[in-house]
Amino acid sequence: MRIVSATEDRVITTPAAVTTALAAPSQGSTELCNWRVRMAPGTTGPLHSIDREQLWTVLAGSLSIDSGGVTGHVAAGETVILPPGVDRQVTSGDEVTDVLVCMAVGGVATVPGNPAPVPLPWAR
Template sequence: MIVTTARPMETPNAALASLATPSLGSTEICTWRITMQPGAQGPVHAIDREQVWLPLTGELAFTVDGETMSVPAGQAAILPAGEVRQVAVVAGPVQAVVCMAVGGHATVPGSADRHPLPWAE
């Protein structure tokens, strides 16, 4: 068993804390905690791994390929791999836990460039 200490980092839209990642000893699953303030939204992008988002506080809206669904605290959102998506705070602040398989990368529409997710490494 490995017990980790959260590794914090910031983006323009959120504060993240890596909980289980390859650099922290996990070999198959990544998890991180994300905190987003009212009005915050992430960029439009796609991830090449399925993600499960578990809001602990507040409410998030996920727009996936043009369809928007709200997910309040205590529920879960399963975001398919490869789908264009955007996440936004509906009611916040929001704290959520996100899980995905190791090795995920992000792309933005119109670009073939793949970007690693630093909080999942």
């Protein structure tokens, strides 16, 4: 068993969110990683895809997620399962939104028009 404590050096701030790495290979996990995402009200993240399935569980607030051309609305207490390799874009609702994300180790992102993989620093 390994207990991981939150530290400031694992907090990554982007224009879309503040992401806190909770468990990943750098913290001793070998198969799964998870992180917390906090989005300000009405924030839209970049259009991208991830090469791993992800689970997004909304802890507070709400999200609209466009995945593969289908838009879903996820409220606190609900989880959305996002398939791998499908373009998605996430927008927070009218209040601060907190999400717990889980995925298999090793995932990378890509953005439309650029096939170069983008590592996810919170999942390393």
